[in-house]
Amino acid sequence: MELQEALRSTGAIRDFTDEPVEDETIIRILDSARFAPNGGNAQSWQVALVKDPSVRARIRDLYVAGFHEYVAMGAAGLRPWAPITDPEAEAAAIQRGREAHESGAPAGDFAQHFDRVPAMLAVAADLRLLAAMDRDLDRYSIVGGASVYPFVWSILLAAHGEGLGGVMTTMAIRREPELAEVLGLPPTHAFAAVVVLGHPVERPSRLTRRAVGEFATIDRFDGRPLR
Ligand SMILES: Cc1cc2nc3c(=O)[nH]c(=O)nc-3n(C[C@H](O)[C@H](O)[C@H](O)COP(=O)(O)O)c2cc1C
Incomplete structure (x- = not known):
């Protein structure tokens, strides 16, 4: 697949056919993803390909718990888990989410059937290997994640190249x-x-993103839009 097309069309896929994904395919995907950039080339990532149905079911339950909190925060008009937020409104929303979870409220098809995805890859990072340059600042730290998320994105791109689709998920975390x-x-x-992969039922025809002029400026962040 042409690179520009891959960059513009690798959207989140959550609906898969029953066709399995062979281990050989996953190995090929990881074999390409391992060339992702990362701080100091320390390659902090570790991957567990989760196959055991009982382990998958437990991960699904944890995913569903996070999902209920996510939905409750969205319903309260909050950006779920934003590091800067209204703490009181968030605490109340999380409480409602937990109550919904405990009452067994439905969580949507993808969450409810999270354990049935064709392939499930848990991706972790060794914290001893991250280059978190902003670690000591008096704010939420973001740079460390950059040593593992390019790898995750490369998994999704490489999967696309294999004719697969998927999505990176974080609810269970x-x-x-x-x-x-x-x-x-x-x-x-x-x-x-937790990255899930499979053969897509369908692919989105066009992804929705802000235009360049809406997020890029010249010289300074309060400068002229880059158009
Ligand atoms: C850090 C991160 C966490 C995400 N967590 C979840 C998740 O837990 N569950 C899920 O279904 N999608 C998750 N997504 C997928 C996003 O919802 C998706 O990338 C975004 O909505 C854009 O979708 P699109 O590419 O189809 O337009 C996550 C994406 C990122 C980058």
Whole structure:
């Protein structure tokens, strides 16, 4: 596939056919993704290809728990889990989300059937290897993630190249201690995503994104739009 087309069309896919994804395909995908950029070339990523149905079911339950909080925050007009937010409104929304979860409220097809995806890859990073340059600032730290998310994105691009689709998910990470226990993640590591892959039922024809002039400026962030 042509690179520009791949960059513009690798959208989130959550609906898969029953066709399985072979281990050989996953290995090829990871074999391409491993060339992703990362701080100091420390290659902090670790991947678990999750096959065991009972483990998948536990991950689904953790995903659903996070999903209910996500929906409740959205319903409250909040950007879910934004590092800068209205803490009181968020706490109230999280409480409503937990109540919805405990009452067994439905969570939507993708979440409810999260365990049935053709391929599930848990991606974690070794915190001892991240170059988190903004770690000591008095704000939420973002740079460390950049040593693992290009790798995750490359998984999705490489999967697209294989005729597959998928999505990086993070809902289950709301319950990271339980997820770590389920997947045997050591305390030196943190989850980055649970990536799911499969053969798409259909692909989006066009992705919705802001235009360049809306997010790029000249010289300064309060400068003229780059058009
Ligand atoms: C950091 C991150 C976390 C995400 N977490 C989830 C998730 O938990 N569940 C999910 O269905 N999609 C998740 N997504 C996918 C986004 O919803 C998706 O990339 C975005 O809505 C754009 O979709 P599109 O490419 O189809 O336009 C996540 C994406 C990113 C980058």
